[in-house]
Amino acid sequence: EVQLVESGGRLVQPGGSLRLSCAASGFTFSSSAMSWVRQAPGKGLEWVSTITGSGGSTDYADSVKGRFTISRDNSKNTLYLQMNSLTAEDTALYYCAKDLYEEILDPIFAQWGQGTLVTVSS
């Protein structure tokens, strides 16, 4: 059974940084592209970033490009999202998602984690 468990979300001040993690199990982690998707309180879903199975290619939404960095450690079956220069608009529940493909960046989400909450406020 595929399991995705996010962690690292907390209250952070504007301008601060945070690193989210997603521990994966139940599948061959290195054979799946992975993504982050967020959902602001009471709002819809927003794609944030995708990384290929090898980690060789990444892509970002314009709203986070230059501030967020997606990465993965295939030896630890863990996905990361480094978030810098955070603003109130980044406040959201951040979901980790297993993509359909391995080395293609087309974001098609097959399984989802339960999410971790990031709150940016002073």
Next chain:
Amino acid sequence: NFMLTQPHSVSESPGKTVTISCTRSSGNIATNYVQWYQQRPGRAPTTVIYADNQRPSGVPDRFSGSIDSSSNSASLTISGLKTEDEADYYCQSYDISNHGVFGGGTKLTVL
């Protein structure tokens, strides 16, 4: 870039069939796969349809997806509605730059 437009809400009675539309604002709907995600209140999303019309294992065949190039839209059809189908449903595709695009979501009420 393009937008995906969904009705804000739909409602139908148990046992009936409901269809939720998702219209692409520009470019051909058939260019990139369309997915549908179900999100029950307070829960994480789950995938009910991927690649236009494919059902993940475990998703009942009451759920089906299709695309219509004439209306440039995708549709999610749920037949034999159950109260447990009450949820928000999001369509999703991606653009030429592989950037994910979500519809605004449709609240399905089963009453």
